[in-house]
Amino acid sequence: MLAALGASLAALAIPRVLERVVNGPLAAGAREHDTGALAGAVALVAGLGLLEAAFILARRSFVMLPGTHVEARMRVALYRHLQDLPVAFHDRWAGGQLLSRSMSDLGLLRRWLVFGMPTLVVSATTIVVGVTILIVTGGVLGLVYLAGAVPVTILAFRFSRRYRAISRLSQDQSGDLATTVEESVHGIRVLKAFGRGRDALDAFTEQADRLRRTEMAKASTQSTVTAALTAIPELTLGVALVVGVLQAADGQISVGALVAFFATAAVVNTPVVDLGMTLSMTLNARTAVDRYFEVLDTENDLTDPDAPVDLREPRGDVALRGVTFRYDDAAEPVLRDVDLELPAGTTTALVGLTGSGKSTLAMLVPRLYDVTDGSVRLDDVDVRHLARTTLRTHVAVAFEDSTLFSASVRDNVLLGAPGDLDDAARDALLAEALDVAQAGFVHDLPDGVGTTIGEEGLSLSGGQRQRLALARAIAARPRVLVLDDPLSALDVATEEAIETRLRTVLAGTTTLVVAHRPSTVALADRVAVLQGGRITAVGTHADLLAHDAHYRHVISSLESDAAAHGIGQHDDEHEPGTGRTEDA
Structure with missing residues (x-):
């Protein structure tokens, strides 16, 4: 700013010198021009011109570095806030x-x-x-x-x-x-x-x-x-x-x-x-x-508590107590007075008709949304009393709409892996996660696990993306695993193989599965029925089939959907020499 002001004042000083030159050495009628005074005035004008140029150069030099730093810091601040x-x-x-x-x-x-x-x-x-x-x-x-x-x-x-x-x-x-x-x-x-x-x-x-x-x-x-x-x-x-x-x-x-x-x-x-x-x-x-x-300036209404609870080694008991949830622009709540217990180490399937609120309930566990009323508890601690990073270290999620990033297979799978592992341990964890998710196809890709995946993983088939997303959730080593129908693009045989390996590798992990297929429901320890935003029944698959009419209606609907879409009719077929699969 001082350099800019200096350049401006130097430019304004030049006319004052010109006035003295015209009225002095160049004045009309003067018998002899004062050559020394004229030379001094010319030198002064030249000096002022050079001074102005120097100030302009200094201004540009001074402003470029902080200007670009300000832009970079503001961009990072915006991304951090997003x-x-x-x-x-x-x-x-x-x-x-x-x-x-x-x-x-x-x-x-x-x-x-x-x-x-x-x-x-x-x-x-x-x-x-x-x-x-x-x-x-x-x-x-x-x-x-x-x-x-x-x-x-x-x-x-x-x-x-x-x-x-x-x-x-x-x-x-x-x-x-x-x-x-x-x-x-x-x-x-x-x-x-x-x-x-x-x-x-x-x-x-x-x-x-x-x-x-x-x-x-x-x-x-x-x-x-x-x-x-x-x-x-x-x-x-x-x-x-x-x-x-x-x-x-x-x-x-x-x-x-x-x-x-x-x-x-x-x-x-x-x-x-x-x-x-x-x-x-x-x-x-x-x-x-x-x-x-x-x-x-958009305020974040989903923040960490001032004094978060330190929950380092949770057992994995999850409980939803009196949970009501309403989206900001919705007149009616999606969930009403939901009570659901997920005992540590068990697998619970959540079923219901389309629009009953299954995916919404699943997103409340990792606190992607906050409940409108009631509480979601991990080991009897309200998740709102935990730091979000702590909670999401213990709770991993795999969504049906699997999103991958423009990075290598390794980086995508190990995205949520513990940060204190050495290279050997990370390689072992990567291999195990890929094996559990039945994602061996990555080894046939051009650079194996080092292959860079295209934007959002669109260079892969739907089943391949889902298996990598599941491997990512497994590699996070969670105490609670939330699966929002992450295997919908796979055939039943592959799904069953994955479920079997999950039971072995994630023994003791509490799992909540949003189920859209009868085969998924049958693999769960317990089934919770969501109807009209409320949990109306909880029990084993056999018990609910025998005693709950709405559950039988839901299961028949799932069977009809599966038959209509041809789910489970074929295994994944590999295109020769490409490592690429097209899921049936």
């Missing part, structure tokens, strides 16, 4: 909007910090100091120039209000466009399979055209104010020139003072003319900051 925010937040926000805030918005802010902010300071200082000099030294001419500031101020105020609204609209539309691209890339197989690529392109083109029209409105607004900010000072200078010439003819002002006035006005005019660009950059940055803090 990681900390609950799942409910991410349910509401589109990925493209978050992406545009973390990338393009912070890029706008960095450019303003590096260029816009110093320019704004230099411009403001130059205008204020320059106009003050013009008024003090130019008298009436200074007042004439000052009169032009009135329409400029009004114009800048109106421009700011209009441009800020357009800028916000433009950045929001950019976020929407990024969301569309993201969704299209993730759903490219669906678009191709249904031949809807042209429709997607038409919708994208319409969105892109809306953004183009908004950008054109921005450009039109900026060009209008730039034209006005160019014309008004030039017209003001034209009036001042006429008045100045008349004053000089009457001897009211010296020629040197007149030259200095217009030299100073030329210095002041440059930031005035650039004011439109500087204001637009500042308003873009302000909108970017507003959008950034719109996310960063």
